[in-house]
Amino acid sequence: MLYAKSAMMHMGRYVTGLGEAASRHGAKIWEKAPMTGRRREGNGWVIETPKGEIRAERIIAATNGYSNSVDAAPLRYFKKRIISVGSFIVATRPLTPEEIAATLPGNRTYVTSMNIGNYFRLSPDNRLIFGGRARFSATSDQSSDEKSGKVLRASLARMFPHLANADIDYCWGGMVGMTKDRYPRAGEADGMLYGMGYSGHGAQMSTLMGQVLADMAMGRTDTNPLQGLSWPQVPLHSGKPWFLPLVGLYFGLKDRLS
Numbered sequence: 088m089l090y091a092k093s094a095m096m097h098m099g100r101y102v103t104g105l106g107e108a109a110s111r112h113g114a115k116i117w118e119k120a121p122m123t124g125r126r127r128e129g130n131g132w133v134i135e136t137p138k139g140e141i142r143a144e145r146i147i148a149a150t151n152g153y154s155n156s157v158d159a160a161p162l163r164y165f166k167k168r169i170i171s172v173g174s175f176i177v178a179t180r181p182l183t184p185e186e187i188a189a190t191l192p193g194n195r196t197y198v199t200s201m202n203i204g205n206y207f208r209l210s211p212d213n214r215l216i217f218g219g220r221a222r223f224s225a226t227s228d229q230s231s232d233e234k235s236g237k238v239l240r241a242s243l244a245r246m247f248p249h250l251a252n253a254d255i256d257y258c259w260g261g262m263v264g265m266t267k268d269r270y271p272r273a274g275e276a277d278g279m280l281y282g283m284g285y286s287g288h289g290a291q292m293s294t295l296m297g298q299v300l301a302d303m304a305m306g307r308t309d310t311n312p313l314q315g316l317s318w319p320q321v322p323l324h325s326g327k328p329w330f331l332p333l334v335g336l337y338f339g340l341k342d343r344l345s
């Protein structure tokens with residue numbers, strides 16, 4: 088199926104641009120200062136971080152697939168509901184014009200319709216960027232990304248046999264936040280506003296929900312399309328998704344049988 092109006096985004100530039108725009112409008116950004124605890128003070132909160140304390144009237148939790156990345160008791164509600172899954176990408180060496188013509192004519196973005204699918208496109212310098220969930224890993228770090236990169240390389244070779252021996256120059260990954268029904272959630276819990284659970288499709292949804300969460304912080308809830316949606320916890324889940332390999336096997340089997 089072809090969506091003629093589809094487009095590509097450079098997520099690194101986008102997130103940097105969002106950060107710069109927020110700073111221009113007066114937001115303060117503290118990097119490497121995760122909330123590890125919090126306590127009430129007057130009508131607001133004192134947020135504890137390893138770098139010091141921050142006072143705030145409202146707290147918005149937008150921690151998505153990173154909700155269990157630090158030991159933060161206040162995020163317990165989300166840890167029982169968000170399933171953090173690694174998502175990974177490899178980039179080949181720049182392709183030749185002949186290889187491009189045989190691989191991605193028309194320079195479009197592609198996504199497969201499998202449960203454990205892949206998405207791919209060309210970079211501006213003609214590398215094939217090829218991504219996917221790879222092996223349903225619960226972590227993204229150098230070693231996990233490398234293992235997932237090998238799985239992606241094998242998928243790439245199956246799909247494009249003529250690129251089976253093309254060098255892989257880059258490999259990276261990160262965490263996405265899934266919900267059980269793969270539908271995002273936004274509302275208020277444990278004294279915090281929250282928006283998360285974009286299930287791998289947060290580039291655009293989290294931007295929209297950021298505006299909604301700002302409305303909610305100002306006391307307006309009628310712009311929240313997810314208002315009132317229940318969010319039961321995932322049974323037997325408290326942050327580390329031990330069941331991911333089983334989920335991977337299940338969806339892999341469904342793909343093979345379909």
Ligand SMILES: Cc1cc2nc3c(=O)[nH]c(=O)nc-3n(C[C@H](O)[C@H](O)[C@H](O)COP(=O)(O)OP(=O)(O)OC[C@H]3O[C@@H](n4cnc5c(N)ncnc54)[C@H](O)[C@@H]3O)c2cc1C
Pocket residue numbers: 120121122123149150151152153154156157159162173174175176218259260261262263264282283285286287288289290291292293
């Ligand atoms: C490889 C890869 C490919 C992807 N491809 C696509 C795609 O093609 N299309 C798409 O729509 N989406 C894609 N996604 C998903 C998309 O990146 C996410 O859905 C999106 O980033 C969610 O944005 P967010 O702001 O809600 O959360 P995130 O960007 O995950 O940010 C959460 C933040 O919370 C912070 N945090 C965690 N704990 C604490 C704490 N205790 N205190 C303070 N801060 C904390 C983290 O440091 C992090 O900065 C992809 C993701 C990956 C990893």
